[in-house]
Amino acid sequence: MEFPELSTERLQLVQITPDYMECYYEIMSKEEVTKYYGMDRLTTLEEAANLIGSFQEGFKNQKAMRWGMIHKETGEFIGTLGLNNLSLWGKKAEIGYELHPAYWRKGYTTEAVKEVLRFAFKELELFRIGAVTFPTNKASNMLLEKLGFTHEGLLRGYLYQGKQHHDAYVFSLLATEWERLTK
Template structure:
């Protein structure tokens, strides 16, 4: 099965390639983006190249899928969104995303999440979508809860960033709860 591009009113969700290395680096090297990402910020563009390669390997192994969030209007890649920890046998995955701050609070992340959830529930056979979020990331928590995700609990010392462990919330949305 090949990679499936997705489309929304304003966005193209496309396969990420090495041509996107600079955009990915510009996003993931920012303190404000990486504050709640779960890993440290990038300090070298080759880290972006390695990440793009890992996206391809994750898809080839059937464990993940990652799309570039591209604005139709400009053709610019402004973030990524994807599913990981994908267990096809039980129909479970987790969603994650990041966006360049120039595009925060414009509904872009929500639009991309809707497209990936719709595809995941209706085409990929996923029944349970999880999301792991820093408790301090109130904007992302709020958006996910408005979409219908439910907070399940606190995962103690689940993420490691900045040389120390961090707690995170686990949220989930079931296919039977999904309303477009």
């Protein structure tokens, strides 16, 4: 399968290649970006290269898809989003995303997530998209609820970051709910 490039009004969603390593590192080395990511911030370009390699491997094995968000007007790499724990057979995945702080609160993540949801439900024919967040990540929790996700509950000690365990919220959106919301 060829990597599916997607497009929104302001963003081009592209495969993340080593060409984007420095931009990706610049975002993922910021403490404020990884605070609620479920992993510690990157400290070397090699870590960024390894993650990009894992994105490509995940796609090759049909276990994940991760897009880079390219700002159409400036050509800047401003973040990523993707489908994790992808099961084409089980018709489900989890969505995750991060964005450079300079682009926060401008609707870019909402715009990108809406397009990936459309792709996941219409093209991949998935039935369930889940999301796992830190309870204190108010911006992400509000974004998911605004997009119609249901808060299902609390996963105790689910995330490990900063040498400690953290609880997590779990959200989901079903294809049938998404179809009602987008009519």
